[in-house]
Amino acid sequence: MNARLLADDSSRPRLAPHRRLQFDKMREIWTVQAPERAFVLDETAHAIVSRCNREATIETIVDDLCRVYDGAPRDAVAADVLKLVQDFLDKGVMTL
């Protein structure tokens, strides 16, 4: 039986099989398409999800985002990333 996956700094998240990042050209927004539902990504969420490539750890994703969004407090970025990844793990959108 499945068990709940929990993310931490060393986790390497990725989209679960058969989920995909897709641009909605009519509404001009990024989405994740998943079974029977779609998740709309704002700019921050897209920046996070597009870096979840099974190679990067949450720690390196946070480092990268702090570099790109110069001046963003690291603690806040780390909390955002962990929260989104855990939420998507719980919804079956991501896996580790």
Place this chain on the structure above:
Amino acid sequence: MALLAELTHRCPLQCPYCSNPLDLERASVELETEEWLRVLREAADLGCMQVHFSGGEPTARRDLEALVEGANQAGLYTNLITSGVLLDEARIARLVRAGLQHVQLSFQDSQADNANRIAGFAGHAKKLETAVQIRAAGLPLTANFVVHRQNLDRLDSMIDLALGLGAERSEIAHVQYYGWALRNRAAFMPTREQLERATATVEAARARLEGVMVIDYVVPDYYAKRPKACMGGWGRRFLNVTPSGKVLPCHAAESITGLAFENVRDRPLAEIWDSSDAFNRFRGTDWMPELCRSCARAEIDWGGCRCQAFALTGDAARTDPACALSPDHALVVEAAAAESSLPAGDFAYRNFAPQALRS
């Protein structure tokens, strides 16, 4: 936006709460493969992101693989909504190769005898096999249970069944009373106590299974205070194409007499979506009675369900009687109380109307 592609109304099962219309479309009027492929491309161009291949039983169409492949090429995310009784390992493998992303498999109960009785078809054991094959092929599985007074007391074991099959998601939907289900309402209406127990069971399971299985729960609106935002609002983000190519704002819309539906054989999908009378009739808020238009929830529930308003009051432009503010609300309250307190009556299986004999 999403397209519900009802590929056929043919189905080995005869579930008495089927969402298909009472007047089923026959194989001879079904769209050809090339026509469906064009509809899929037009849907993607119109802004649809997902297609749900449904029926009837969509796997009764031999060209399903070609349609899944065409949908995939058009950029649509593909869902298959099936009873599973016609699938086998080889066909599932072909569907995966064609680009299928997800399967929603229906169960009528967790107990085989009752499941087979409700379906009017001894398919429960086969469904269990199919579920295993779907998971073995690496596809995400949703186990779908339609619940009602004749199976609700086994809700816990239905959730366990979904878990045991490796479903990532389970959809537990109370019967919605249109078409076949409305005809058979007295056989399926739960009591308020049954509903409350079921809701508590779902809430407990959701807490227990966080991160393991997602449970979507659709409540029966006869016991609701506010109507559901049917289809997310008429003509806003959903369209249904019937086996013969009629384009509907909702799969039950044909129950509203006096609405004319256009066909993809006559006009491009985008034109039908933008300018057909059927799509514009209840789009937005202008059509609403004052009660709805002045309501803070006008753009949350969009006035509820047009088919239900029509079925219960004879006027599709009235407030959905499921809303406690509706002057017709007593219709649903009284029906639910009266019908659920009597022994469950007989039901009529979903079937094609008898055809006139040919000489």
